[in-house]
Amino acid sequence: MAYARLNSSHPFRVDPVQALRQNPFVLAPMAGITDHPFRSFMRKMGTGIVVTELVSATGIEYKSERTMSLMSFDEGQRPVGIQLFGEEISHVARGAQMVEEMGADFVDLNFGCPVPKVVKKGAGSAMLKDLPAMTELLKAVVSAVKIPVTIKIRTGWDSGTRNADEVVKIAYNEGISWVAIHGRTRAQAYSGLSDWDYIAEVKSKAKLPILGNGDILFARQAVERLTQSGCDGVMIGRGALKNPYIFRDALAIYRGEEPDKTLKRDFGTLFMALKEAIVARCEDRITQIQLKKFAAWFATGYPGAAQFRKQIFQAKTTDEVTDLALNYFKTLNDIVQEDTSSEAFLMGGHG
Ligand SMILES: Cc1cc2nc3c(=O)[nH]c(=O)nc-3n(C[C@H](O)[C@H](O)[C@H](O)COP(=O)(O)O)c2cc1C
Numbered sequence: 001m002a003y004a005r006l007n008s009s010h011p012f013r014v015d016p017v018q019a020l021r022q023n024p025f026v027l028a029p030m031a032g033i034t035d036h037p038f039r040s041f042m043r044k045m046g047t048g049i050v051v052t053e054l055v056s057a058t059g060i061e062y063k064s065e066r067t068m069s070l071m072s073f074d075e076g077q078r079p080v081g082i083q084l085f086g087e088e089i090s091h092v093a094r095g096a097q098m099v100e101e102m103g104a105d106f107v108d109l110n111f112g113c114p115v116p117k118v119v120k121k122g123a124g125s126a127m128l129k130d131l132p133a134m135t136e137l138l139k140a141v142v143s144a145v146k147i148p149v150t151i152k153i154r155t156g157w158d159s160g161t162r163n164a165d166e167v168v169k170i171a172y173n174e175g176i177s178w179v180a181i182h183g184r185t186r187a188q189a190y191s192g193l194s195d196w197d198y199i200a201e202v203k204s205k206a207k208l209p210i211l212g213n214g215d216i217l218f219a220r221q222a223v224e225r226l227t228q229s230g231c232d233g234v235m236i237g238r239g240a241l242k243n244p245y246i247f248r249d250a251l252a253i254y255r256g257e258e259p260d261k262t263l264k265r266d267f268g269t270l271f272m273a274l275k276e277a278i279v280a281r282c283e284d285r286i287t288q289i290q291l292k293k294f295a296a297w298f299a300t301g302y303p304g305a306a307q308f309r310k311q312i313f314q315a316k317t318t319d320e321v322t323d324l325a326l327n328y329f330k331t332l333n334d335i336v337q338e339d340t341s342s343e344a345f346l347m348g349g350h351g
Pocket of ligand 1: 028029030031032033052053054083110112113152182213214215216235236237238239346347348349350351
């Protein structure tokens with residue numbers, strides 16, 4: 001099927017595969033979290049590449065204000081991908097053309113979402129159960145656009161039908177630029193652990209770049225996962241909420257530096273940079289909600305976090321939130337964060 005090609009030229013486009021070679025630490029897409037301000041902030045905090053949360057290709061057909069806002073980005077975020085999901089091939093192909101027309105650097109397709117509402121229609125991780133349909137979709141999208149097309153998957157539908165290796169072969173044959181693998185099956189949702197041995201096994205046979213994903217919380221661990229799995233990159237989601245310095249520090253370790261000695265933490269400056277990014281795009285009510293949420297996450301594993309969270313969620317104004325956060329964060333700069341990996345944290349999402 002051929003789709004009328006929109007104007008795809010954009011002077012500032014960045015090749016995400018090249019960017020991955022320079023910085024293999026990538027912020028994982030998270031619905032309701034990796035929005036425009038947070039992507040801008042995390043690019044400044046050292047992630048090499050950002051992706052929007054999943055956007056409904058069918059929603060794009062209607063160009064609703066909400067959909068357009070989910071897809072918005074600015075030059076400082078490049079390379080930036082827009083992630084689409086959908087089961088209707090023509091919608092996804094046209095959606096990809098819209099992504100290209102908007103000037104994004106790549107289009108990412110979501111084949112990992114475990115949420116029943118998405119899966120019931122045959123989209124997200126349901127595509128892992130229907131590889132012919134996935135193949136047809138990839139063919140249509142790749143032929144509809146000139147920009148790179150990437151995909152994000154889980155290891156399979158359930159433990160008896162893990163097929164990431166097969167998906168990777170199909171992706172390679174269809175001209176996909178990389179495959180990001182969250183090392184859990186759809187049936188696992190967010191329980192158990194990401195299976196990095198399986199990711200490494202799939203990577204060892206893959207002919208295209210592979211990004212491993214799941215349960216990375218510390219910079220050193222990010223570098224270990226990258227080198228031990230042989231992956232071309234790693235995606236970090238929840239770990240960046242608990243530790244917003246993870247990208248900067250991982251990159252330093254990867255380049256042979258010792259971040260503990262050379263790179264100082266300054267949570268106050270970090271908080272103000274996040275505030276600036278949010279204020280630039282959001283009204284005060286939303287700014288306040290977002291700042292409370294992020295400050296509470298950033299406090300994870302530090303002394304007095306529970307008390308700080310209680311106080312900040314009771315604050316009535318953005319100024320009050322800012323004062324509380326700055327006062328608390330200035331006490332943390334030299335404190336080592338506790339390992340909280342055994343505690344449940346955001347056990348639901350769209351990939
Ligand atoms: C709140 C939340 C929202 C998510 N939304 C998306 C999404 O929109 N698209 C996607 O591909 N994955 C989504 N994910 C999955 C993450 O990208 C990632 O695969 C998963 O969280 C495992 O990585 P982590 O342990 O580093 O967080 C989401 C995860 C969470 C926790």
